[in-house]
Amino acid sequence: MTKTSSCLSILQISDLHILAKPEESLQGVNTAYYFQAVLRQAFAELRDVDLLLLTGDLTQYGSLTGYQFILEVLEAYQIPALCLPGNHDYADFMGQVFSGGLVSCEKQRLFGDWQLICLNSQIPGEDCGIIEAEELQFLEACLQAYPEHHALIAVHHPCFKTQSAWLDTMIIKNSQEMLAVVGKYPQVKAVTCGHIHQEMDMPLNGIRLLGTPSTCFQFKPESMTFALDDAMPGYRHLQLFADGRIETSVSRLPGKLTGLSPDIYDH
Ligand SMILES: [Fe+2]
Known part of the structure; x- marks a missing residue:
């Protein structure tokens, strides 16, 4: 997919869950790989990317070496x-x-x-x-300061239910309060999140309320309890046009994810 002229091209990746050592796996999946x-696939498919957006769970356990590894990869x-x-x-x-x-x-x-606007949830x-x-x-101040700019909000947790009972216990607790602020500012066009691995x-x-797949293991849609899906890791591409329009799609690695070995999920 090539960039359409006069739009902002954003590559969103989420839920990398990088471990302290790149050779380690989580749920049977080598997250660093x-x-x-x-x-690699995103940059092969997208001719132009203006910005990378990483929407949380960059590491699994908050390790310094995990963030350093991510930095090295991104900087390239x-x-x-x-x-x-x-x-x-x-x-x-x-x-740091x-x-x-x-x-x-x-x-x-x-x-x-x-x-x-990137929010901490x-x-x-x-x-x-x-x-x-x-x-x-902070959200309201940003929206008040730039009423003429279309707005995209990025946040880790979803502000909407996903039809997966176990995941829906972990959405933004005060979603209604956040959406009430958003509703006051018609320039907001979308909220994009991670966390739901789908x-x-x-x-x-x-x-538009958007959820983005993880770059590692995926959660099974519409599951009552924690369950992994064999869908492949992927990314979201967002094209933001000057007239406020958004075009967006998800692309995944080919095939099915094999080698999954579900552990008790440690959120
Ligand atoms: Fe995650």
Whole structure:
């Protein structure tokens, strides 16, 4: 897929779950291998990428070496990257490692007619998410400051239900409060998240709520309890147009994911 002229091209990857040592596996899946394989495929398929967006769970246990490995891989592409934390991440180490240059934890950036806002939904030590009052104020301040810019919001946890009972206990606790803020600003076009390790694209009051696959193992859609799917790792491509339109699609590595060995899922 090539970039259509005059649009912003964003490559979103999520839920890398990188371990302290790149040779280690989680749920039978070598997370470091698939992270790199997804990026290789994305850059082969997408002619132009303006920005990489990483929506949380970059590492499984918040290891410093995990973030350093991610930085090394990302820097090789020489493209700006914005990273936000998920429930598995250790935000202090993220901030230390992604501290400037091309790869950063910046929470807001303008690109032409668009504003990208990255929110932190992490509750340290817990699996579910929340948009704390300070973060809601930040969101509102960004939207008030740039009313003429279309807005894309990125956040780790979903603000919508997924029809998977076990995952739906871990959405943003105060989703309604967040969506009430979003609803006041018609320039918001979409909210894109990670966490659910599967693809979703749902309309809500004129905006799109997007979920992006993991770059490693996938969760089985519409499952009552934790279950893995054999769908392959993938990425989301977002094209943001000057008129506010979004075109987006998910692409996955070919085949079926083999070698899965489900452990008790440690969120
Ligand atoms: Fe995850």
